[in-house]
Amino acid sequence: MTPKTPPGQTRHRVYHFVRKRLLEGRPPTVREVQAAFGFRSVQTARAHLETLVSEGKLIKEASKARGYRLPEVGQLPAPALVPLLGQVQAGTLTTAVEDPEGYVAVQYRHGQETLFALRVRGRSMTGAGILPGDVVIVRQQPSADPGDIVVAMVDDEATVKRLRVRKNRVELHPENPHFKPIVPETGDLVLLGKVIEVRRYLENIPALAFIHGGHADLFAG
Amino acid sequence: MTPKTPPGQTRHRVYHFVRKRLLEGRPPTVREVQAAFGFRSVQTARAHLETLVSEGKLIKEASKARGYRLPEVGQLPAPALVPLLGQVQAGTLTTAVEDPEGYVAVQYRHGQETLFALRVRGRSMTGAGILPGDVVIVRQQPSADPGDIVVAMVDDEATVKRLRVRKNRVELHPENPHFKPIVPETGDLVLLGKVIEVRRYLENIPALAFIHGGHADLFAG
């Protein structure tokens, strides 16, 4: 007979196995748990799983294949992949979205909002801690509040600036004394969206998920 | 009979349904696809899925329940949740890890490395674009190279600085003229790890996944 392990010990490892698999997006079957731990009976694995459920460490969809889940408080928002756009220049945003440089994972999604990411060029926002090469996560929206850091089309190119209102006019302010504010003609400002997150990768290129050719798109649903 | 839709149209929607579910970590069954689109036959759903596989837009584990997958180039590293630590002060890092403020999703994981996240306090690194309130992602490691931005224990508190070597001694340099470099006594430096990513959340609190009490831990596997 297989030696018995101290109480709880094995179950703890089972929990971590299941958790790992769930975070990988590949919920295990009872028999996969069995195999992973070398149990000679399915029921041994199942007993551990059911105990974990009764302890509240797992939840499950009964009678469903691969039905065990993590009991996140609230609900862990699905990590969404948002397109990382390279050059956003002439044309609409939509065209740029069709050929992204890659994808970046973000962990929130409120409702139906449309997100995308941009790599920052130039030093015009260093005063706000946004350096060249940084990646900004942008929520597409047609307007913004004064003080927001926004992405707007200026001279057929996307630029990151802080939105200000001076003398009843909208202005785009850099955060760098070497740069001058942009004062677009009224009605001439095309706002792409608001910057909601800034990221800087200090090591190698992050895992940009290059989704299979041409079939990934702006993830808004 | 149910009206036929134009070629490819429905399949495109099926793809997105499956993709969404996979990104949520809940792979669908063929019959769930069927139900989601109101097909009256399982086979209709399956035909679409198999076509998507033959087109290379999906891959599958044959004969397995919920076996459809996204065909990421290489392999999309599982988004890992790393603990966001609040106050790292006295004691070892391990003790701080046991009571994290929350969890942050990162999208890479090379092998067995141990990651954690810290919220930055103070303005000593503003010159490097690291502002108070920013979140730094740290890879735990016992040594680092000159020029790296590191997290080290100084006076029983974790601090973020740039590692320099002056006169054959290791120094911790702030990036702010108002702060002075720290020159620890030889052998007195406790390096927690290297900063590999900087994040700034400009809106509300990010989705910190508060995993069910006490059972989440440092995710290194």
Added chain:
DNA sequence: TTGCATAGCATACAAATGTATGCTATAGTT
């Protein structure tokens, strides 16, 4: 027209997978 491809339906079957029942063994407790 004929032929062919695609979208969809209906039904049956087989494999994967969850579930139930009863058993043995070890350790601790009364």
Added chain:
DNA sequence: AACTATAGCATACATTTGTATGCTATGCAA
């Protein structure tokens, strides 16, 4: 010793779920 709890095993069964086969209908091109 008797009782109880936990870990594990073996086997059978039921449900879920993937798979196969054959059919109808529509649109398009030769």
